[in-house]
Amino acid sequence: MFFWVFGFLRMGAPDVLWRPGMRGPMQAVATELKGRRGDNVLFADISFSLGHGEALVITGPNGSGKSTLLRILAGLLSPDSGAFALIGEGGEPVPVSDHCHYLGHRNAMKRELKVSENLAFWQSFQRSDSGEGLPVEEAIDRVGLTGVGHLPFGYLSAGQQRRIALARLLVSHRPLWLLDEPTAALDARSDRLFAELVRTHLASGGLAIAATHQPLGLDGVRTLELPGIHATVAGGAWA
Numbered sequence: 001m002f003f004w005v006f007g008f009l010r011m012g013a014p015d016v017l018w019r020p021g022m023r024g025p026m027q028a029v030a031t032e033l034k035g036r037r038g039d040n041v042l043f044a045d046i047s048f049s050l051g052h053g054e055a056l057v058i059t060g061p062n063g064s065g066k067s068t069l070l071r072i073l074a075g076l077l078s079p080d081s082g083a084f085a086l087i088g089e090g091g092e093p094v095p096v097s098d099h100c101h102y103l104g105h106r107n108a109m110k111r112e113l114k115v116s117e118n119l120a121f122w123q124s125f126q127r128s129d130s131g132e133g134l135p136v137e138e139a140i141d142r143v144g145l146t147g148v149g150h151l152p153f154g155y156l157s158a159g160q161q162r163r164i165a166l167a168r169l170l171v172s173h174r175p176l177w178l179l180d181e182p183t184a185a186l187d188a189r190s191d192r193l194f195a196e197l198v199r200t201h202l203a204s205g206g207l208a209i210a211a212t213h214q215p216l217g218l219d220g221v222r223t224l225e226l227p228g229i230h231a232t233v234a235g236g237a238w239a
């Protein structure tokens, strides 16, 4: 038995706001990905293609393999078979690890370091040739937490910490955002703020793939539903 839910609505043609130093449009292509944990095949035949300005939301029950699929896309796990590639301007593949932001369940911040120190670390660590990100203080402003830069990260509430984790996406520019439960712990206002951040990213030609149980407040994104463990997925492919 297999379930595929396709949302083929595409967001309106984005105003492509290329910034200085930014590379040309990218395309993300997954080809017949098969993911396994131990003896369990979680999913198979996952194929899709995303162009610049497009987003994909991955849904499915607990344990269906959403995080596993995202980790495979990020290059943190190997697929059982199949491939995922990011194709740059001119048709050449570019390393996914250098061109993606991966936001996992955890925020990947040091509790003892100041918010600004954490973000400055990520800015330096994830510097890319895809273009400049925002200054740290501006990224903090964008997630609605003006003035918290001097505080230790551990002083923030769970929702505030998640918002700073989202600010990490802004301090260095990377075209592909891979987001695992990005809105966990966020309140309704922060959900809207997150949707706005993704909308802006897509409008500047970026790509986003998010695994979530909650609606992300984004219109016109494609949806991929993983059926759940022990089910067989077959025959689903996007052009």
Ligand SMILES: Nc1ncnc2c1ncn2[C@@H]1O[C@H](COP(=O)(O)OP(=O)(O)OP(=O)(O)O)[C@@H](O)[C@H]1O
Pocket: 037, 038, 042, 060, 061, 062, 063, 064, 065, 066, 067, 068, 069, 229
């Ligand atoms: N490190 C691991 N070793 C072995 N099995 C694992 C490991 N991590 C996850 N699994 C198993 O893989 C399956 C898929 O897990 P995954 O975290 O990808 O699901 P998910 O769809 O993201 O779940 P959730 O909605 O609960 O976040 C689960 O059955 C889980 O027990």
